[in-house]
Amino acid sequence: MKIDPNIEDFTSSNNPVVRKFSEYLDAHGLRRTTERYAILNHIMSINGHFTIEELQKMIDGDGFRVSRSTVYNTVELLMEAKMLRRHVFEGMQAQYERITLPHTHLICTVCGKVKEVRDPNFAAFMNARRFNAFTADHYSLYVYGMCSTCARKSKRNKDDKNNKYKK
């Protein structure tokens, strides 16, 4: 895709996330392509987790066309730049999320919804925690259970017709 010469240079946006990505690209001799920024912009607009498919649909829905390979490529770069994380929750396909403040993932094993909750106590605990013969870099805490919506539904309807998660 060609860059519209009329818009200001979005690759040096004062958005810190965009700037961080640009710096990563520069530092590694990688090019600032329109596709990469389009993908990043869409990722920034997502609140929470998304799959590759959801991301691409969202971009397509916006009238911008990127190939699946480019989506994978950019997502990979964002992970190397430590801006994005990939999670595989039990029984589900891979999901991605921007790296922000540490948080716990609550995964409903009935509907598959994932919710993030901040937990300063836990974060403090982990910060202080040291391991034998192991230097920690980052961690993921996944809590599996049932969200209140599904709990209400299953009280009404014992045989989980709404179960989109387990087959």
Added chain:
Amino acid sequence: MKIDPNIEDFTSSNNPVVRKFSEYLDAHGLRRTTERYAILNHIMSINGHFTIEELQKMIDGDGFRVSRSTVYNTVELLMEAKMLRRHVFEGMQAQYERITLPHTHLICTVCGKVKEVRDPNFAAFMNARRFNAFTADHYSLYVYGMCSTCARKSKRNKDDKNNKYKK
């Protein structure tokens, strides 16, 4: 495979793990096949995590032949019986482990080795923890970092030739 009539009935072994599986099978009208017990026995002999491939190789190496589908089938049953858990660590293929006491997983992002550590403080913290509009069933804590072996190696050899984990 036929059952050797000379051996005592291993499906009612007094091993509590075997017994639990037998009860699960019975309760669900499933059959006590030799394959299922052979797979369970090998899983019990493994200390820590294993992949499907490793499990099957181990069984084959023991002179017992099971098909890949049967391995998947039995592993699935063991998960439904809440005796086995599947984990997908960052950038690695699925690994399984028996469900025992809760523990933290330390994953070395250089060599891919996974170590379990018990952490009673954390377990207590999680037991007490309640979430808004969410009922927890179980959790997984993954800590990514570098094991001391890889730390030593990378001090000697800056360009990680031993990196079997990241490509």
Added chain:
DNA sequence: ATGTATGCAAACCATTTGCAATGAC
């Protein structure tokens, strides 16, 4: 005797790869 479980091969599907055409520098 009945119908579940196994083993095989084919199907599946998310992800990766090879390569010609495109476009950033």
Added chain:
DNA sequence: GTCATTGCAAATGGTTTGCATACAT
């Protein structure tokens, strides 16, 4: 102009499925 990046289509690899045969009940 050069060479990284894109898009496409084909390949990959772990997992699942369909079906005939074997076997637990």
